[in-house]
Amino acid sequence: MRLGVLDVGSNTVHLLVVDAHPGARPMPATSHKLELQLAQHLLADGRIGRAGEKALVEFVGSCLEVADDQGVEQMLAFATSALREAPNGDEVLANVRATTGVDLQVLTGDDEAALTFLAVRRWYGWSAGRLLVLDIGGGSLEVAAGIDELPDVAVSLPLGAGRLTRERLAGDPPSADDVKATRKYVRAEVAKVVRDVTKAGAPDVVVGSSKTFRSLARVCGAAPSAEGPYVPRTLGRAALAERLPKLARMSAGERSGLPGVSARRAAQLLAGALVADAAMDLLGVPELVISPWALREGVILRRLDSITAAE
Numbered sequence: 001m002r003l004g005v006l007d008v009g010s011n012t013v014h015l016l017v018v019d020a021h022p023g024a025r026p027m028p029a030t031s032h033k034l035e036l037q038l039a040q041h042l043l044a045d046g047r048i049g050r051a052g053e054k055a056l057v058e059f060v061g062s063c064l065e066v067a068d069d070q071g072v073e074q075m076l077a078f079a080t081s082a083l084r085e086a087p088n089g090d091e092v093l094a095n096v097r098a099t100t101g102v103d104l105q106v107l108t109g110d111d112e113a114a115l116t117f118l119a120v121r122r123w124y125g126w127s128a129g130r131l132l133v134l135d136i137g138g139g140s141l142e143v144a145a146g147i148d149e150l151p152d153v154a155v156s157l158p159l160g161a162g163r164l165t166r167e168r169l170a171g172d173p174p175s176a177d178d179v180k181a182t183r184k185y186v187r188a189e190v191a192k193v194v195r196d197v198t199k200a201g202a203p204d205v206v207v208g209s210s211k212t213f214r215s216l217a218r219v220c221g222a223a224p225s226a227e228g229p230y231v232p233r234t235l236g237r238a239a240l241a242e243r244l245p246k247l248a249r250m251s252a253g254e255r256s257g258l259p260g261v262s263a264r265r266a267a268q269l270l271a272g273a274l275v276a277d278a279a280m281d282l283l284g285v286p287e288l289v290i291s292p293w294a295l296r297e298g299v300i301l302r303r304l305d306s307i308t309a310a311e
Contacts, residue, residue: 010138081139109156115298129204138162161272212272218260
C-alpha cells in the first residue's frame with residue numbers, strides 16, 4: 001500500500017510518501033515539503049493570518065498533486081500545535097477541507113507524545129527495555145516514558161523551539177538577560193513534570209527525536225545525515241552544556257554555518273538547546289540516542305496496526 005502522510009507542523013508542512021504494509025518497515029518513496037513557518041503567520045491575538053492560511057491551502061493542494069502523481073492510495077493528514085492552539089484553527093481547517101478535500105486531523109500534545117513513542121519503540125525494539133523519549137517541535141516539547149508500545153506517561157509542554165524564539169528570544173543574538181530568563185522559564189516548566197516522568201521508572205534507553213535533536217547532535221559531533229539512518233548518533237549533555245554559551249552569543253547567520261544547521265532553523269537552535277539541556281539535566285540524562293523515526297512514522301504505524309486489526 002502506498003500511503004501519503006501530510007504533516008502540518010509549526011515550522012514545516014511535509015508530505016511523505018511511503019510504501020507500507022502490515023508487518024513490514026515503511027519505506028520512504030518521495031518527500032515534498034515547504035518551510036511554511038505557520039507560527040510566523042500568527043496575529044497578535046494568536047489567530048493565523050490570511051497570508052498563512054492562503055499559503056497552507058495552496059501547498060496542501062500541491063501535495064495532492066504530488067500524491068496523485070506518486071500513486072498514493074490513502075492520505076493520512078494531521079496538524080500539531082500551530083493549528084491546535086490558534087483561535088481560528090477550526091476555520092482554517094474548514095477552509096483546507098472545503099478547498100482541497102483534505103481533512104486535517106488535529107493531534108493533541110499527548111497524542112503527539114504517544115505516537116512518537118510508538119515509532120521509537122518499533123525502531124529500537126523490545127530489547128531496548130524501558131524507554132524515555134524526548135521530542136522538541138516548533139511549538140511544544142513532548143515527553144513519554146514506558147516499557148510497552150503505549151507509554152505509561154505522556155506529557156506535552158509549551159516549550160517548542162519556534163515558540164520560545166518568537167516569544168522570548170527575539171534578538172539576534174538575544175540579550176544575555178533574555179537567555180537567562182528563558183533558561184529559568186524552561187527549567188521551571190520541565191520541573192513540573194519530572195515527578196510524573198520519573199514515576200514511570202528508570203529508563204534503559206533515552207531517545208531524542210525531531211530535527212532539533214538531530215541538529216544539536218550534529219553540532220556536538222554526531223555523524224552527518226548523509227551517512228544514513230543506521231549510523232548510531234548520540235547527544236551528550238556535557239557536550240551540549242559546553243556549547244550553549246557559544247550558541248547564545250552567535251547570530252542566526254553564524255549558527256547556520258554550523259554542521260547540520262539549516263538557515264531556516266538556525267534562529268531556533270538556541271531555544272532548542274536550552275530545552276534539551278534542561279530536560280536532560282532535570283531528568284538525569286547524561287546521554288541520549290537520536291532516533292531516525294518520530295511522529296510521522298508513528299502515524300503510519302498506527303494506521304497499519306488498524307488495518308491489521310480489521311482483517
